[in-house]
Amino acid sequence: MTTALVEPPGVPRPVRGLHIPPPPRDGGDDDEDRGPAPQRPILDNVRLAMIFLISGEIMFFGGLISAFLVLRVSAAAWPPPLQPRLPIAVTGLNTLVLLASSGTMLAAGRALRRGDRAALVRRLLATAALGAVFLLVQGYEWTRLVSFGLTLSSGVYGATFYTLIGAHAAHVVGALVWLAAVLALAARGRFVDGAAGPLRACAMYWHFVVALWPILYVAVYLA
Amino acid sequence: MSATSATAHAHVEHHELGFLRTYVFSTDHKMIGRQFLFLGLLMMILGGALALVVRWQLAWPETPVPGLGLILRETGGILEPSTYNMAFTMHATIMIFFVVMPILAGGFGNFLIPLMIGARDMAFPFLNMLSFWVAVVAGILMLAGFFVEGGHAAAGWTSYAPLAAVPEYTGVNWGQNLWCISLFILGVSSMMGSINYITTIINMRAPGMKLFRMPLVIWSLFITAVLLLLALPVLTSGVAMLLFDRWLGTSWFRPSGGGEPLLWQHLFWYFGHPEVYILILPAMGIGSEILPVFARKPIFGYHAMAFSMIAIAFLSWIVYGHHMFVSGMNPALGMAFTVTTMIIAVPSAIKTFNWLGTLWGGRIRLTVPMLNALAFVSMFVIGGLSGIFMASTPVDIYIQDTYYIVAHIHYVVFGGSIFGAFAGIYYWFPKMFGRMTSPVLGQLHFWPTFFFFNLTFFPMHILGVGGHMRRIYNPMQYEFLQPLQWWNVLITIGAIGLGIAQIPFVINFFWSLFAGRKAPVNPWNATTLEWTAPSPPPHLNWGPTLPTVYRGPYEYSAPESTDDFLPQTTPPVARAGARRH
Ligand code: HEM
Numbered sequence: 001m002t003t004a005l006v007e008p009p010g011v012p013r014p015v016r017g018l019h020i021p022p023p024p025r026d027g028g029d030d031d032e033d034r035g036p037a038p039q040r041p042i043l044d045n046v047r048l049a050m051i052f053l054i055s056g057e058i059m060f061f062g063g064l065i066s067a068f069l070v071l072r073v074s075a076a077a078w079p080p081p082l083q084p085r086l087p088i089a090v091t092g093l094n095t096l097v098l099l100a101s102s103g104t105m106l107a108a109g110r111a112l113r114r115g116d117r118a119a120l121v122r123r124l125l126a127t128a129a130l131g132a133v134f135l136l137v138q139g140y141e142w143t144r145l146v147s148f149g150l151t152l153s154s155g156v157y158g159a160t161f162y163t164l165i166g167a168h169a170a171h172v173v174g175a176l177v178w179l180a181a182v183l184a185l186a187a188r189g190r191f192v193d194g195a196a197g198p199l200r201a202c203a204m205y206w207h208f209v210v211a212l213w214p215i216l217y218v219a220v221y222l223a
Numbered sequence: 224m225s226a227t228s229a230t231a232h233a234h235v236e237h238h239e240l241g242f243l244r245t246y247v248f249s250t251d252h253k254m255i256g257r258q259f260l261f262l263g264l265l266m267m268i269l270g271g272a273l274a275l276v277v278r279w280q281l282a283w284p285e286t287p288v289p290g291l292g293l294i295l296r297e298t299g300g301i302l303e304p305s306t307y308n309m310a311f312t313m314h315a316t317i318m319i320f321f322v323v324m325p326i327l328a329g330g331f332g333n334f335l336i337p338l339m340i341g342a343r344d345m346a347f348p349f350l351n352m353l354s355f356w357v358a359v360v361a362g363i364l365m366l367a368g369f370f371v372e373g374g375h376a377a378a379g380w381t382s383y384a385p386l387a388a389v390p391e392y393t394g395v396n397w398g399q400n401l402w403c404i405s406l407f408i409l410g411v412s413s414m415m416g417s418i419n420y421i422t423t424i425i426n427m428r429a430p431g432m433k434l435f436r437m438p439l440v441i442w443s444l445f446i447t448a449v450l451l452l453l454a455l456p457v458l459t460s461g462v463a464m465l466l467f468d469r470w471l472g473t474s475w476f477r478p479s480g481g482g483e484p485l486l487w488q489h490l491f492w493y494f495g496h497p498e499v500y501i502l503i504l505p506a507m508g509i510g511s512e513i514l515p516v517f518a519r520k521p522i523f524g525y526h527a528m529a530f531s532m533i534a535i536a537f538l539s540w541i542v543y544g545h546h547m548f549v550s551g552m553n554p555a556l557g558m559a560f561t562v563t564t565m566i567i568a569v570p571s572a573i574k575t576f577n578w579l580g581t582l583w584g585g586r587i588r589l590t591v592p593m594l595n596a597l598a599f600v601s602m603f604v605i606g607g608l609s610g611i612f613m614a615s616t617p618v619d620i621y622i623q624d625t626y627y628i629v630a631h632i633h634y635v636v637f638g639g640s641i642f643g644a645f646a647g648i649y650y651w652f653p654k655m656f657g658r659m660t661s662p663v664l665g666q667l668h669f670w671p672t673f674f675f676f677n678l679t680f681f682p683m684h685i686l687g688v689g690g691h692m693r694r695i696y697n698p699m700q701y702e703f704l705q706p707l708q709w710w711n712v713l714i715t716i717g718a719i720g721l722g723i724a725q726i727p728f729v730i731n732f733f734w735s736l737f738a739g740r741k742a743p744v745n746p747w748n749a750t751t752l753e754w755t756a757p758s759p760p761p762h763l764n765w766g767p768t769l770p771t772v773y774r775g776p777y778e779y780s781a782p783e784s785t786d787d788f789l790p791q792t793t794p795p796v797a798r799a800g801a802r803r804h
């Protein structure tokens with residue numbers, strides 16, 4: 001047991017080598033109003049923690065997106081005159097690329113459940129590749145926009161665009177680094193033995209980052 | 224069983240950790256709790272010194288502040304307007320983010336959660352350690368701001384735009400930038416901490432520890448963690464935008480580029496109101512632990528206490544507009560915020576009546592923790608009541624931005640949170656450090672603190688109603704304030720007394736740490752789980768078996784007991800006898 005993250009739910013966890021005997025069968029129960037012990041956790045620690053991390057992240061992006069919408073709605077004209085237009089079509093295709101990466105991540109999960117290490121590594125690699133392609137295309141489009149004169153300091157249009165899309169890109173980079181670490185472990189044979197906590201956590205985060213994108217695409221590029 | 228415990232002991236002995244892993248980069252929740260406590264207490268010295276500087280200027284404007292001549296050489300210790308602005312800004316920033324939050328949420332949260340739910344540690348001990356050290360980095364960056372060109376942030380702890388969004392307006396450049404960066408990083412630390420707390424409380428409870436058998440302080444820390452998790456990211460996004468405005472030339476809050484200054488206020492207070500409950504809820508929980516122990520009575524209305532905290536968690540999100548009544552909002556919206564704010568006072572009132580109900584007819588022992596807990600309840604009532612006045616828009620239009628608000632803040636944050644923190648420190652000191660504190664020094668700390676606290680902050684109500692504005696450099700510049708100036712002098716004398724009154728606390732703390740009487744396992748005859756572990760608890764808290772919980776946390780003066788209390792680990796006396804209905 002190398003990490004505390006991978007315990008199956010409900011089983012008392014051996015803390016750094018200390019073995020805890022199981023709780024009494026009745027869980028300290030006596031009568032009706034002194035009911036049973038806490039049930040087996042519905043979700044294990046890792047999944048639960050990821051759900052909370054993602055809720056915190058949603059509040060972070062909620063702050064950014066609502067601030068953007070306030071400025072967007074109160075602007076006289078949007079996009080403001082004489083500002084470059086955003087590349088809707090290319091980004092639309094890029095959106096599909098990112099969504100596809102969620103698909104390969106799901107497939108990796110299936111490979112994990114089958115215990116198929118080769119397929120797992122392959123599909124994680126595909127996920128990472130799709131994520132990298134997304135970032136590269138985004139980066140290329142950014143350099144083009146900058147050359148057309150849209151910068152952080154060119155009014156609310158540029159400011160909101162780069163802050164929002166940049167915040168998402170930073171999250172994709174973070175998720176990609178995480179995925180790379182998980183991928184390296186998977187290639188060395190980890191996770192298929194069932195202790196897949198870090199991988200599951202990474203997958204949840206990946207899906208979050210992917211799911212966030214269409215919302216930003218619609219809000220920033222289309223609306 | 225005996226075999227496993229034998230291997231367990233063998234394992235424990237194998238785990239002799241070095242100095243660094245035990246005291247510095249420890250993953251033990253108790254050590255991390257102590258570290259947060261020390262961080263908060265250290266920062267309190269700085270926050271207090273800044274407050275005294277502010278008070279000196281208000282009582283004796285533009286005279287040299289004693290001792291400050293050593294730092295402000297050019298002016299010989301006289302505050303300039305810009306230094307004054309910096310002093311009150313940083314006083315509030317430090318007290319809120321680096322004193323009350325680290326002590327209450329960080330210190331007590333870490334120390335108490337595993338011990339009181341019967342877990343060996345947090346769900347993610349490594350993440351826990353990381354959250355402390357990230358907070359330290361945030362603290363260092365915040366302190367660094369004092370040493371940069373142009374001085375530290377000076378736009379108030381609320382950093383309103385556009386004042387804070389354009390460096391030229393305050394003349395502060397990197398000070399305000401560091402303020403933003405530090406709070407951003409603190410947001411990351413808080414995220415790691417709160418995720419850990421919530422996961423631990425949901426998943427790691429000992430056998431028998433149902434949600435509604437949890438001590439109320441655990442409930443309060445749980446709700447605090449939920450608020451931290453959901454509110455701080457909004458501030459984090461806000462300070463990021465503010466930093467970009469200042470540094471990269473974006474215009475989120477700058478009208479010159481099409482931005483909207485009022486947007487900052489919305490983001491700030493959307494975080495800010497939940498924040499004030501983050502500051503007070505743990506203190507409410509601490510009070511709810513201490514009052515039953517020293518009244519020897521079950522808490523009055525356990526479920527009402529828990530549900531009122533849950534109600535606060537929901538209502539906190541829809542009242543924030545009461546900080547913006549004069550921002551030009553639609554009067555109908557102002558009305559809505561008045562109503563929701565009045566409603567959120569109800570759960571606090573429920574809690575107050577329950578504390579009084581707990582005390583009613585109890586066998587009260589006025590120990591030092593109890594005195595501080597009683598001060599917490601009574602001072603919080605005053606602060607809560609002044610809040611109701613301010614919640615009413617027609618009243619608030621007159622008293623907003625005056626010393627009335629300052630009085631309110633300090634009755635809730637000092638009277639509530641800090642007295643709560645003192646109560647908690649005196650109460651759990653034996654468990655934290657294995658030594659008893661000196662009751663004599665404790666009394667010597669409590670009574671002057673209580674007296675000078677009221678001498679300092681009560682007259683602020685009067686000043687406020689008299690029209691004395693917040694955040695003014697020199698009250699003597701205003702003719703209508705000159706007759707009130709003697710109040711300012713009185714308040715400053717009170718504040719100096721309040722500072723001096725902390726000396727017995729410091730002596731007590733360090734003397735007890737090294738020379739206090741050795742603490743027994745359960746010095747206060749309390750029922751909750753932490754008092755079943757040794758004082759101080761070893762690594763992993765209990766021996767090979769975890770405690771099993773059979774009953775609620777407040778069974779004092781229980782008829783079934785031969786003593787007057789039943790620890791949560793006491794099995795039912797006899798099955799037939801236990802069935803009462
Ligand atoms: C009984 C419930 C409470 C009510 C009805 C209430 C109401 C209010 C209102 C209406 C204001 C805005 C006043 C103005 O700026 O004109 C305010 C400010 C404030 N309240 Fe409360 N409050 C309550 C409890 C608390 C608690 C428990 C805390 C903290 C522990 C707190 C901390 C603050 C602070 C720090 C401010 C000032 C913020 C600033 O402008 O710098 N309040 N309160």
Ligand SMILES: [Cu+2]
Pocket residue numbers: 495496499542543545546
């Ligand atoms: Cu508020």
